[in-house]
Amino acid sequence: MNEERIRLCNQKPMFSSGKYILYWMQTYRRFDSNHAFAYAASLAKKQNKELIVYEGLRCDYPWNSERLHKFILEGMYDNQTRADELGVNYWPFVESKTNPARGILKEIAKDAVAIITDDFPCFIIPKQIEKLSKKINCPLIAVDSNSLLPFSRFDRSVSAARILRIWIHKEFLKGMPKFTKPKWKKEDLLGLNGNTKPPAGFGLPKNLNSFLQTFDFKNEVPPAKGVKGGRNEALKILKSFVTKKLQTYETGRSEPNRPEITATSGLSPYLHFGHIGIEEIFHSVLEVTSKGKWNPERMSHQKPGDREHFYSESSSANHFLDELITWRDIGYLFFWKDKPNNINLENLPDWVKSNFKKHKSDTREHLYTLEQFESANTHDELWNAAQTELVKTGRMHNYMRMLWGKKVIEWTKTYEEAFQILEHLNNKYAYDGRNPNSYTGILWCFGLFDRPWFPERNVFGNVRFMSSDSTKKKFKMKSYLEYIGELRGNSDSLFP
Ligand SMILES: Cc1cc2nc3c(=O)[nH]c(=O)nc-3n(C[C@H](O)[C@H](O)[C@H](O)COP(=O)(O)OP(=O)(O)OC[C@H]3O[C@@H](n4cnc5c(N)ncnc54)[C@H](O)[C@@H]3O)c2cc1C
Numbered sequence: 001m002n003e004e005r006i007r008l009c010n011q012k013p014m015f016s017s018g019k020y021i022l023y024w025m026q027t028y029r030r031f032d033s034n035h036a037f038a039y040a041a042s043l044a045k046k047q048n049k050e051l052i053v054y055e056g057l058r059c060d061y062p063w064n065s066e067r068l069h070k071f072i073l074e075g076m077y078d079n080q081t082r083a084d085e086l087g088v089n090y091w092p093f094v095e096s097k098t099n100p101a102r103g104i105l106k107e108i109a110k111d112a113v114a115i116i117t118d119d120f121p122c123f124i125i126p127k128q129i130e131k132l133s134k135k136i137n138c139p140l141i142a143v144d145s146n147s148l149l150p151f152s153r154f155d156r157s158v159s160a161a162r163i164l165r166i167w168i169h170k171e172f173l174k175g176m177p178k179f180t181k182p183k184w185k186k187e188d189l190l191g192l193n194g195n196t197k198p199p200a201g202f203g204l205p206k207n208l209n210s211f212l213q214t215f216d217f218k219n220e221v222p223p224a225k226g227v228k229g230g231r232n233e234a235l236k237i238l239k240s241f242v243t244k245k246l247q248t249y250e251t252g253r254s255e256p257n258r259p260e261i262t263a264t265s266g267l268s269p270y271l272h273f274g275h276i277g278i279e280e281i282f283h284s285v286l287e288v289t290s291k292g293k294w295n296p297e298r299m300s301h302q303k304p305g306d307r308e309h310f311y312s313e314s315s316s317a318n319h320f321l322d323e324l325i326t327w328r329d330i331g332y333l334f335f336w337k338d339k340p341n342n343i344n345l346e347n348l349p350d351w352v353k354s355n356f357k358k359h360k361s362d363t364r365e366h367l368y369t370l371e372q373f374e375s376a377n378t379h380d381e382l383w384n385a386a387q388t389e390l391v392k393t394g395r396m397h398n399y400m401r402m403l404w405g406k407k408v409i410e411w412t413k414t415y416e417e418a419f420q421i422l423e424h425l426n427n428k429y430a431y432d433g434r435n436p437n438s439y440t441g442i443l444w445c446f447g448l449f450d451r452p453w454f455p456e457r458n459v460f461g462n463v464r465f466m467s468s469d470s471t472k473k474k475f476k477m478k479s480y481l482e483y484i485g486e487l488r489g490n491s492d493s494l495f496p
Helices: 035-047 066-086 104-109 125-135 161-174 208-212 231-252 268-272 278-289 315-336 350-359 370-374 381-393 398-410 415-429 436-445 468-474 478-488
Strands: 006-008 020-025 050-057 089-094 112-118 140-143
Touching (some): 020 035, 020 104, 035 050, 035 140, 104 112, 104 125, 112 125, 125 140, 161 315, 231 268, 231 278, 370 415, 381 398, 381 415, 381 478, 398 436, 398 468
Parallel strands (some): 020 112, 050 089
Antiparallel strands (some): 006 140
């Protein structure tokens, strides 16, 4: 195991009379291509103990909804199937009114020699880890499976993607990062399943749909039509992306279109819930775009910072990998060190803050409330289309996401209110919300990781401005707008 990925969260010694090593799967919800699971398995072998995998689902997480619950549960059913194939002792726990989760983890922690979990820099995870670390009598070890390079190597936060890109490329030039086992075999895990039974209340609901009907979720957000969570679906989407779309990624990525036509992968929800890992995506992209069998020596390794040529002979692959690695990592690293869990506009660079100070009282031509935004009820056809896509499908095309964020800043009384509205809508409706990239994506609209733009404008000052008119000029929007029309059907309202 790569020590750079391991973080000891408390100072407790191994509890030698404990029965098992417990892997608390909370972010990277899969067995294959998972550093934390691999570490838990190796520790169980070393300590000659059983390995238990606990995956929980509570009801009370922020922005909870049927949409998110169904997606996560579909992943848990896939995990049950995979655990059975591998002979892993998997303990899923799904909270319900009659089956409360309170105290469950503490209870199963009593018999643990050590607990291994996923390190993740955002949402409720850091606090959950901290809380448990104080309640238990054994070590709690968080393992970083977030990206290709261990984040402990980056000791400073960065202000721009071009800087991080150079750092990442230099690390690659020092040597390929150590990848974890891409696919387990039953033989690899022999002897780790001692058949210890979980306490009462564990197991998955027999019927997912009728189970979901028993909940009163805080947010009424139905699952999106045709969207399925879980590892099997994630692997299918990856295969289809690399064989059918990847070649057009460089030229087609920015153009908003129907999901089946747009050149983007649609993988972010599966990455967010850990149903798929970045290492397997990386490999798959390079396998498909390399002529003949790929190996690390085949990376072109041009000069550090060269976005077009660094990883592969294929320019499209390089563009995709740059989004997957540089742009995704910059968001995670923004939170990794010393960042408060709940962020706000104070985290923006000084040049942006002074801009906002100067322009905060500028007249806003349009002003909308949260309700008007939420129901896609603004004067702007493109903004309404983007919001409709979000509400109906749980996703939004990246270019539309940028425009969507910029316009909320323009049409609210204060920057703070704009931030709150964007955070709420993104996290409530998007499958990939509540992620470091949710926050850094939104903050990018406020100028994070960007540079000053000229001329200075109303409300934005020198922060980059975007307009629906120029979007219409830049792209052929007909197919996207037809798609949105189909999503809306004949209904006046977005909501049932
Ligand atoms: C206002 C706003 C809100 C956003 N909210 C989220 C969010 O909640 N969750 C989220 O994961 N991303 C968010 N993003 C970033 C980006 O829009 C999505 O990651 C991307 O659209 C996901 O679609 P995809 O998987 O088809 O991406 P692809 O283009 O296929 O890219 C592959 C992967 O690379 C990463 N990636 C691609 N573009 C970006 C980017 N600009 N920034 C960071 N990572 C990127 C993602 O992990 C993505 O799955 C937001 C951006 C903006 C401007």
